[in-house]
Amino acid sequence: MEKLIINGGNKLFGEVEISGAKNAAVAILPAAILASEGVCKIDNIPDIEDVHCLERILENLGCKVNKERNTAHIDSSNLNGTEACTEDARRMRASYYLIGALLGRFKKAKVDLPGGCPIGVRPIDQHIKGFEALGAHVVIEHGAVIVKADKLIGTKIFFDVVSVGATINVMLAATLAEGVTILENVAKEPHVVDVANFLNSMGANIKGAGTDVIKVFGVEKLTGCNYSVIPDQIEAGTYMIATAACGGEVTIKNVIPKHLESISAKLVETGVEIVPNGDSVKVISNKDLNAINIKTLPYPGFPTDIQQPMTSLLCTAKGRSIVNESIWENRFKHVDELKKMGANVKVEGRTAIIDGIDKLTGAVLKATDLRAGAAMVIAALMAEGESEIIGIEHIDRGYPHIEEKFKELGANIRREVE
Ligand SMILES: CC(=O)N[C@H]1[C@@H](OP(=O)(O)OP(=O)(O)OC[C@H]2O[C@@H](n3ccc(=O)[nH]c3=O)[C@H](O)[C@@H]2O)O[C@H](CO)[C@@H](O)[C@@H]1O
Numbered sequence: 001m002e003k004l005i006i007n008g009g010n011k012l013f014g015e016v017e018i019s020g021a022k023n024a025a026v027a028i029l030p031a032a033i034l035a036s037e038g039v040c041k042i043d044n045i046p047d048i049e050d051v052h053c054l055e056r057i058l059e060n061l062g063c064k065v066n067k068e069r070n071t072a073h074i075d076s077s078n079l080n081g082t083e084a085c086t087e088d089a090r091r092m093r094a095s096y097y098l099i100g101a102l103l104g105r106f107k108k109a110k111v112d113l114p115g116g117c118p119i120g121v122r123p124i125d126q127h128i129k130g131f132e133a134l135g136a137h138v139v140i141e142h143g144a145v146i147v148k149a150d151k152l153i154g155t156k157i158f159f160d161v162v163s164v165g166a167t168i169n170v171m172l173a174a175t176l177a178e179g180v181t182i183l184e185n186v187a188k189e190p191h192v193v194d195v196a197n198f199l200n201s202m203g204a205n206i207k208g209a210g211t212d213v214i215k216v217f218g219v220e221k222l223t224g225c226n227y228s229v230i231p232d233q234i235e236a237g238t239y240m241i242a243t244a245a246c247g248g249e250v251t252i253k254n255v256i257p258k259h260l261e262s263i264s265a266k267l268v269e270t271g272v273e274i275v276p277n278g279d280s281v282k283v284i285s286n287k288d289l290n291a292i293n294i295k296t297l298p299y300p301g302f303p304t305d306i307q308q309p310m311t312s313l314l315c316t317a318k319g320r321s322i323v324n325e326s327i328w329e330n331r332f333k334h335v336d337e338l339k340k341m342g343a344n345v346k347v348e349g350r351t352a353i354i355d356g357i358d359k360l361t362g363a364v365l366k367a368t369d370l371r372a373g374a375a376m377v378i379a380a381l382m383a384e385g386e387s388e389i390i391g392i393e394h395i396d397r398g399y400p401h402i403e404e405k406f407k408e409l410g411a412n413i414r415r416e417v418e
Pocket residue numbers: 023026093094121122123124125126127128161162163164165166187304305327328
C-alpha cells in the first residue's frame with residue numbers, strides 16, 4: 001500500500017505543466033475502436049491509472065496498443081473481441097464508453113457495469129435510452145450490459161438529464177449509424193467537444209458539439225488519424241486552488257484559459273490574482289482569502305469535479321462559505337477528513353457550510369475517491385505539521401505524478417510504500 005506524507009506550510013512557486021485531460025482521454029481511447037482501418041496516433045495522453053486500465057482492456061479486445069511516453073498508437077483494424085468483463089472494466093467509470101464504441105463498430109457488446117468514484121447513485125439509464133432509440137436491444141445480466149442490434153438507425157433523442165457519459169456514449173454509437181442522429185439536451189463539457197473533434201478527425205461527421213444539440217451524420221467507416229488530447233481542466237484547477245490556498249506564485253502551463261473561466265472567477269472572488277497569458281495562467285496569492293459561495297453546475301458552470309479541492313481552500317477563508325453540490329448527492333465524504341484537521345464544516349444534504357478558521361493541522365487522512373484525494377493533498381499542503389494520506393490509488397486514477405509536480409513547486413511531499 002502506498003501513501004503520501006506531506007509537511008504543510010510551504011508556499012508554492014514556479015511552473016507546473018498540465019497533462020492531457022483524463023475525462024477526454026478515457027473516452028478517446030475507446031473511441032479508437034471505431035477505426036476499422038489505419039492507426040490512431042494520440043498525443044498528450046495522461047499517465048494515469050484509468051488510462052492504463054483502458055490500454056489493458058483494448059489489448060484484450062485485440063487492439064495493438066503501442067505507447068511511447070505520452071503518445072499512444074492504436075491499431076484497431078484486427079480487433080475482434082466484443083466483451084469486456086474484467087476487473088479493469090468494473091473498477092473505472094469510463095469503461096462504459098466501450099459499450100457505445102463496440103456497438104457502433106460491431107453492433108454488439110458485453111461490458112461489465114462500470115465503477116468509478118463513489119459520489120452518488122450513478123445510473124446509466126440515459127445511455128441505454130440512447131442505444132435503444134438507435135435500434136439496439138439492451139439487457140443487464142449478471143452485472144454486465146449486453147447490447148445487440150441488426151443495424152443502428154439515426155433518430156432524435158432528447159436526454160432527460162444533462163449527462164457527459166450518455167452524450168459521448170450515444171455519439172460514439174451513432175457515428176456509424178444509418179442516417180442522422182440528433183441529440184438534444186446534451187452536455188457541453190470541453191471533453192465532449194474533444195471527443196467529437198477526435199471522431200471527426202477519423203472521418204465522422206458530427207456538428208454542434210459544445211452546444212445543446214449535437215447532430216451526428218452517419219458515415220460508412222472511420223479510419224486512423226493524428227490527434228492531441230486537450231489539457232486537463234480539473235488538474236489545472238487543482239494546481240490553481242493549491243497555489244491560492246498555500247500562497248505563492250505559480251504559472252500553470254499547457255492550459256486552455258477559456259476552460260478555466262468559472263474556476264478563475266471564483267478564485268478572483270476569494271482575493272487571488274489570475275493572469276491568463278496564451279496557453280498558461282499565473283496564480284498570485286499573497287493575502288488572506290475571503291469566503292465565497294459556490295454551486296456546481298454542468299459546463300460552463302463551476303465543475304463538480306473541482307468542488308472538493310475548493311472546499312479545502314475555503315476551510316481557512318475569512319467568513320462563511322456555502323458550497324452547493326447540484327450534480328452528485330454524496331460528494332462531501334472529504335468533509336469528515338477535513339474535520340480531523342480542525343475544519344469547521346457542517347454538511348446539510350447537498351450543501352456544505354464552512355466557517356473559516358485560522359489554520360488546519362496535519363492528520364492521518366483517507367482519500368475516499370479521486371477528487372477527495374486531491375482535496376486531502378491541498379488541505380495537507382495548507383496545514384501546520386505532518387499529514388499522511390492513505391487511499392492514494394484513487395488519486396493515481398486521475399492525477400499524473402502528483403507528488404513530483406508539487407515537489408517541483410516547493411511542497412514538502414513524498415510517496416512511501418508500506
Ligand atoms: C469519466 C467521466 O467523464 N466522468 C465524469 C462524468 O461522469 P458521468 O458521465 O458518470 O456523469 P454524468 O454527466 O452522466 O452525470 C450527471 C448527472 O446525471 C445523472 N445521470 C447520468 C447518466 C444517466 O444515464 N442517468 C442519470 O440520471 C447522474 O446521476 C448525475 O446526477 O461527468 C461528471 C459530471 O460532470 C463528472 O463528475 C465525472 O468526472
